[in-house]
Amino acid sequence: MYLSKEEEGTLAGEEGESRRKAMELVVALGKIYGAEDLIEITSAHLSGASYKTIGDGGLKYLEDMVKGKAEISVPSTLNPVGMDRERWKEMHISPAFAEKQLKIIELYKEMGVQATCSCTPYLGDNVPSLGDHVAWAESSALSFVNSYIGARTNREGGPGALAAAILGKTANYGLHIDENRRPTAVIDAEIDGSVFSYSMLGQAVGMAIGGGIPYFRNVNPTVDDAKTMSAAMAAAGSVALYHVEGVTPEAGNFDVSGLETISIGKKELKDAYDKLNTAEDVQLIALGCPHLSKKEMRDIASFLKGKKKKNKDVEIWFCTSSKIREECAEEVRIMEEFGPVLADTCMVVAPIEGTFKRTGTNSAKAGNYLPTLCSQNVICRDLTKLMEVVL
């Protein structure tokens, strides 16, 4: 792997211990993926933020990074954490958990990371441009910026993305390179066009294609559709990039004649739906995976307006970013009649397994992870069907 003189110096410790360690990690990861050199990045998005997932090992790691004076050198945002920073008691979080979680947020801040704690930074806090090289973790977000925006990132892990943020560089391999962004299969989809149908389409394609690069025809996803579809494909498979004919910026660059065509119709969508539905009833309904956009907040509020929550046994959580919660005061007022509008967190990274056993969601991504990361049985339906239980 080629390193410039300056990069060699970083690796030799000329710029201090924390930059040396960051370089060691970026180089090691570059080596195992066959990178030829390093490439400058314009932003990073970091995972490894919830105390529930990173534990004491992760907390100590971040403490040591800060002690070593680690500092990021490109704008970087942070993934959702295990609780709402202010309203964690409403989430049945213990004070011990809250203390460690707040500490983790502080440590990231000390390194210069913008502690937005959202999985949708591309909706406002951290928006790459077409052709930008970036180092993003969080599978749903990195797939969105790769595909819908045309920025370039691999599937970075938490410490790898942090190391890249510190250096302002990442290893140049995989999706940073033109030829690796070619589609591997054409998806001929027949869906009803609702947001939920895009979630199920993503689930079906993820199950069918694994780690491939799908090229969609006959669909026209909006930002919200693409948001849920990216998340679903990354969770059901490991899709980090897709193209949509006539929609995504790089779709026109490729000749797809001769590629295998995968048809997704009623049968495939039903298989996807059946895989995600493992419960009969729910104790919690959680919306906002990925975090609710402004438009979704509006849609939910207008759906709920004038209705009453009848089933008091079921809790409802709405998950979004603090930025969007601030900007949607009127919607929040309506939604709060039904349950808390939580910022910084979500049902997957919060320790809900201590309180709930059965959760309802409209997200295929949450449907994949709730059973494994939170020991939940799941109902995965579109918003109106999901809400029938409580209205």
Place this chain on the structure above:
Amino acid sequence: MIFQGRAISPGKAEGRVLKLDGTFSFLGGVNASTGDLNVGEGNIAGKVFVFHSGKGSTVGSFVMYDLMVHGKAPAAVINNLAETIVTTGAVISSIPMVDKIDTDVILDGDEIIVDGDEGTIEIKNTKAIRVVSSALLNDSGKVLLLQRPESARSFPGRKSLVAGKIEIDEVTEDAAVREIYEETQIKVLRPDAYLPPIYVREDDVIWEVYPFLFKIKDQEPILNKENVSCEWIGPDEIKRDSSIVPQTFDVVDRMLKKMK
């Protein structure tokens, strides 16, 4: 004996091997406060931890860091193939790591020096013996196997290809031609296929085996006293005969594919 692998995480360390077969997840696989394994027996603290490859949750990297914080980290890690989780964990926890090592040559309890800067490992108290091993493929598509006597020092009583030691300063290909003539009286010239060396572990000996394949006309070998009998056998049958020395099928299969 020293093996050249690939340097993944810098630093040097020496220790006794704890080896697991297959892939390993640090999350769930080990207690981060004690170093005790939850899968399999033993404790990895201070050991040279050898397994095929990492798997499982990305949180595994932080479990390695937690082990280090508790003073229970392995002294070094050796993998056949490094992936993101263990690579990340090894680097952030300053655990020397080398991959691209055939971990089949390493035994539980070996004493190993790992050099994460140069990408080498040295298995102490072992000696390497360089040998050739040749498949003779006749016109009928069968391969010659020789039966070793019960008194043989290595692999007694087992069946093998035409094998023998490479002399000091001898070119491997010449050694193959010589051994074939000595053991079968069959004359061959150039090999039709060959592979880079493979390594077979037998106690404190590591056989560095150079495989060759020669195509020959149908003919019967004349054995010397190094072997007690011989047979011609179809390549697929090698798999089913457990009296044949390890890796023979794999080696013959790879060379046959290479020839096509």
